Amino acid sequence: MDAIYRGQRHVYDWTRKYYLLARDELIDALVPPRGGTVLEIGCGTGRNLIAAARAWPEARFFGIDISEAMLETARTNIARAGLTGRITVAAGDATHFDPKPLFGVARFDRVFLSYTLSMIPDWRGALVEAADKLAPGGRLELVDFGQQEHLPRWWRALLFAWLRHFHVSPRAQLFEVVEGLRSPGLPIARTVPRYRGYAWRANLARG
Template sequence: MSDTTAVQRFYRFHALIYDKTRWMILHQRRAAVQRLALRGDADVLEIGCGTGLNFRYLMEWLDPIRGRLTGLDFSGDMLRVAERRCRSAGWNNVSLVEADATCMSLGRQFDAVLFGYSLTMIPDWRAALRSAAEHLRPGGRLAVLDFGGFEGWGPLGPVMRAWLRANHVETVQPYAEALRELLPDTTVHPWLGGYCFTALARKEM
């Protein structure tokens, strides 16, 4: 990778404290994975997998031999933590790929794709969504779990949005609408007054 972005620099330090701190702010992981309704033999891609905090929820559905998980991230620092997690859990069906989600080319299509709190950190998120849809097989499912716009938070809404923006997270973009343009069979569920949302899309056969 030729260029080091601000987000990659951000995660050089945050990789060290990510697992100890994010349980406070990143919620609804199991619910988002559940929406994918994975088969045991599914071939799954998580885009922006970070340290692999969603892996245990995906592994609840995947057969350890027939199911496959690919975790993709452009931060080598985050992937090193994910690699340690997989080694200590004995997950031999996980492959980790260091690549940029906006221009990835993995050479195959997946049964399911997950963005877990990663889409809102990608400036060219439309390119990432397009690429994700291209990597999804016909009939496959794509789930996005991410921060919402805090619409029900009254005066705290702008504070939360500004705090997240200072941490490279842009909440005020039409993520679900753009996903629906790409994959019309998309349903969206907001949580906790817009704290976060899940969007589930199914690619036409």
């Protein structure tokens, strides 16, 4: 990941704002409790954490990313935004991490993933890990590329070919896996295609 993002991180936010749709919709939906904790898995440049911290000033925010290059940019951006006291980021693998030694927090009121699962080889494992990090009453929120199901076939073919150049693979089974995570302790799952299937939004609530 460092090899991919060492150069891209400097223009990442400027370029991605045009096609990573529904990220701000996810941030608006977080609604963490007063004094609550929010974790982003795959925090990248810190763009989402900064926006979320500004939207929800009474919560504390944390992020992990496997790329040290991206974390370097995230820390710079967070400091520039004056949010170092409210946002903490650390290196971590989305499929297996212990937040307690990283942040002093074992479970979170909100966990979110934004256009991350399509880049993680073991994306199912990352979803299981994310759900495991929810506190009682917590909620997992995610957004990623959909299957372009209500858009022209040529669009889907061009987009998917272009995404492959960035090692991005939209997950056709995403909704099924989210639904499959439901259990007596995780009873509610909602899945919604957005922008004619360009993006998929989903959430999972711990009862």
